[in-house]
Amino acid sequence: MLEPGSDIDKHFKDGFEGQGDLRGLEANWEVVQAGLPKAVLGSVLLGKLIHGKIAGVSLSTLSVVTAVTLTVFSTSETPPDIYEPLGNGNAELSAAQVFSDEYFEAQAQAETRNWLATSSVAVSDVQAIVLPTETPVQATLASRASKTPIRINHRFRLLQSKPFVGLPNVYRDDCPIMPLGWNYSFLEDENGFAEVPPHVVRQIDSAVLASMPPAPNFKNRLLARWEVSFIGGATWGKGFSNLSTEEGNWELSPLIGVGLDYNINTRLGIIGEVHYLRRNGNRLRTSTTEEQFFLRREEVTRQVTIQSLEYLHLPISARYRLNNLHSFTGGMFTSILLNTSSERLDVVESNDGYQEANLGSKKGYMHGLNRVSLGLTLGYELQASRRVAFGARMNQGLNDLTQESMSLENGVNSTDLQRDYQVYVRLKLY
Amino acid sequence: MRLKLRNQLVGLLAFVGSLLYWGCEENSLPEPRDGAPIVVLSAELDGMSFSHSAGLDSVVAETEVVDNQDLRLWKFSMIDQRQRHFGRIDLYIRNHQVPFEDPFPDLQQTVEMDSFNYAFLLPPIDADPFQTKRVEVVLTTIGGVVYESILLPQQQSFFNIESTQSLVREGRQYLLTGLQFDCQLVNADSLDTLRLRSLQANLLFGGI
Numbered sequence: 001m002l003e004p005g006s007d008i009d010k011h012f013k014d015g016f017e018g019q020g021d022l023r024g025l026e027a028n029w030e031v032v033q034a035g036l037p038k039a040v041l042g043s044v045l046l047g048k049l050i051h052g053k054i055a056g057v058s059l060s061t062l063s064v065v066t067a068v069t070l071t072v073f074s075t076s077e078t079p080p081d082i083y084e085p086l087g088n089g090n091a092e093l094s095a096a097q098v099f100s101d102e103y104f105e106a107q108a109q110a111e112t113r114n115w116l117a118t119s120s121v122a123v124s125d126v127q128a129i130v131l132p133t134e135t136p137v138q139a140t141l142a143s144r145a146s147k148t149p150i151r152i153n154h155r156f157r158l159l160q161s162k163p164f165v166g167l168p169n170v171y172r173d174d175c176p177i178m179p180l181g182w183n184y185s186f187l188e189d190e191n192g193f194a195e196v197p198p199h200v201v202r203q204i205d206s207a208v209l210a211s212m213p214p215a216p217n218f219k220n221r222l223l224a225r226w227e228v229s230f231i232g233g234a235t236w237g238k239g240f241s242n243l244s245t246e247e248g249n250w251e252l253s254p255l256i257g258v259g260l261d262y263n264i265n266t267r268l269g270i271i272g273e274v275h276y277l278r279r280n281g282n283r284l285r286t287s288t289t290e291e292q293f294f295l296r297r298e299e300v301t302r303q304v305t306i307q308s309l310e311y312l313h314l315p316i317s318a319r320y321r322l323n324n325l326h327s328f329t330g331g332m333f334t335s336i337l338l339n340t341s342s343e344r345l346d347v348v349e350s351n352d353g354y355q356e357a358n359l360g361s362k363k364g365y366m367h368g369l370n371r372v373s374l375g376l377t378l379g380y381e382l383q384a385s386r387r388v389a390f391g392a393r394m395n396q397g398l399n400d401l402t403q404e405s406m407s408l409e410n411g412v413n414s415t416d417l418q419r420d421y422q423v424y425v426r427l428k429l430y
Numbered sequence: 431m432r433l434k435l436r437n438q439l440v441g442l443l444a445f446v447g448s449l450l451y452w453g454c455e456e457n458s459l460p461e462p463r464d465g466a467p468i469v470v471l472s473a474e475l476d477g478m479s480f481s482h483s484a485g486l487d488s489v490v491a492e493t494e495v496v497d498n499q500d501l502r503l504w505k506f507s508m509i510d511q512r513q514r515h516f517g518r519i520d521l522y523i524r525n526h527q528v529p530f531e532d533p534f535p536d537l538q539q540t541v542e543m544d545s546f547n548y549a550f551l552l553p554p555i556d557a558d559p560f561q562t563k564r565v566e567v568v569l570t571t572i573g574g575v576v577y578e579s580i581l582l583p584q585q586q587s588f589f590n591i592e593s594t595q596s597l598v599r600e601g602r603q604y605l606l607t608g609l610q611f612d613c614q615l616v617n618a619d620s621l622d623t624l625r626l627r628s629l630q631a632n633l634l635f636g637g638i
Contacts, residue, residue, distance in 0.1 A: 286459070288459045288461070290463055290464055291464045293465050293467040295469065295491040295493065296485050296490040296491065298485075302459050302462075351485070351511060364456045364458075365458065365459070367459070
């Protein structure tokens with residue numbers, strides 16, 4: 001902790017004296033003194049601590065300029081979490097340059113009755129829900145009386161406790177507005193300006209709040225972390241066969257579903273999805289044979305050849321965003337067998353010969369199939385635009401799709417671990 | 431946003447629900463049940479007993495209805511396709527009245543229990559040929575020699591229907607008939623005779 005009358009006061013005086021306008025400053029101090037509590041003023045004059053706050057609003061994807069307010073606070077040492085405004089005023093954000101969804105620079109100029117402040121900030125990971133803890137802010141604070149700037153270049157800690165956390169919950173022209181605010185404190189010591197830990201600002205000008213988008217509450221923050229998307233694509237895989245004469249075919253099958261993403265931070269997220277997944281190209285045959293007598297003996301073989309398996313496919317994956325475009329996913333899936341499409345055939349062998357009756361395509365034959373299968377999934381996604389992503393994924397089953405009874409057709413117990421490849425389009429719904 | 435999320439969650443639940451509902455449809459093959467022959471015939475032929483079942487040992491059965499002007503004959507045949515035990519046995523039954531237009535009631539009325547008192551008897555010369563139900567048995571040996579019941583007076587013969595049961599198979603109506611009879615058969619050329627005794631059978635008629 002600095003002693004009264006030391007560095008910052010000296011710095012101010014030196015700076016102003018260098019410009020030869022100390023009288024103006026002194027005159028201004030009197031004006032300031034007249035309008036502020038003595039304790040506050042005293043702390044400024046002692047130069048112990050100056051808290052600055054710039055509450056800025058910018059955008060993530062468009063250079064729309066919104067109101068910026070500067071409030072300069074000063075405080076005494078005790079209690080440390082109570083700050084009173086030295087003055088405040090409104091200004092326009094002078095520029096906001098958007099370089100990509102993930103990076104932009106903004107400059108703000110704001111003034112109070114006694115102080116003029118300009119600041120700039122470069123924010124990366126704008127698309128992220130939560131701003132990074134540390135964001136470089138360059139600020140210049142100058143007395144209006146002296147017109148001599150005091151430049152402060154320092155890395156300030158953002159105060160996460162305040163509501164100016166970037167959340168795209170306000171839209172203008174269908175583009176999300178990213179409310180962005182930064183609080184900073186600076187303190188001069190022997191080694192220069194030192195960082196002050198996050199603190200609580202007790203008072204914010206009501207006009208500032210009124211001019212800003214509504215601060216997101218906790219629930220909205222949570223909602224903003226969630227993304228709902230529609231998924232449509234195709235699955236390519238080799239079907240299974242338990243026949244000695246036929247193999248399963250490589251076939252394309254439809255994939256359709258919805259996904260729910262939870263962004264933990266800018267890089268990591270969790271994706272839960274619900275898919276309708278169809279696996280074609282199978283030749284899984286089961287049959288029963290019975291002997292019937294009427295006018296003659298008939299051996300009736302009822303045969304079901306399962307060709308398509310329909311699943312409720314539930315992958316849950318972790319997503320790692322390499323950058324704005326590329327991300328990788330990996331996780332596990334559960335597949336719940338919903339239905340099958342099969343070819344039904346009755347074969348009647350009698351004293352008169354052999355007769356086939358094709359009963360066509362039937363659904364619902366699930367005998368010999370495991371109802372639940374588990375596996376691993378690994379994928380890649382390319383973010384083509386803000387809403388559309390293209391992805392590819394591989395699924396590797398860990399348990400057999402078929403039970404042992406299904407393997408008896410060719411007398412061999414086969415291993416039916418599913419492995420299929422998916423390509424899909426993910427359309428972000430919101 | 432909350433409303434939007436709620437709508438989408440409702441949509442998601444509807445999607446999952448419809449998939450699960452769709453998945454409720456389940457089908458399975460019927461459990462195989464091996465049956466036993468239902469058409470069986472056992473008897474003594476000139477003191478040698480035999481028993482045959484349709485479907486076993488290359489023996490099959492056939493039914494036929496023969497419409498001939500005002501007569502309708504219900505025919506049952508048991509055939510040894512490989513000619514190992516016998517050639518074939520044919521049984522003709524004829525109603526005593528002008529047949530009904532609808533054949534199955536006619537079959538039911540023809541093959542009726544306890545109504546064949548004079549089945550093998552030749553009618554008196556002056557009698558109405560349609561007053562009596564008639565039965566004819568024709569046995570063909572492995573060598574193709576034909577023996578018939580109609581050419582003999584059939585002393586000490588009898589014919590009785592003990593049970594009947596309607597069956598439908600592949601859309602056709604049958605009458606499973608339990609019967610027993612004794613009769614005498616003769617070859618028209620050589621006048622050789624055979625005695626068919628204690629014949630008990632479950633036979634099928636119809637197939638219409």
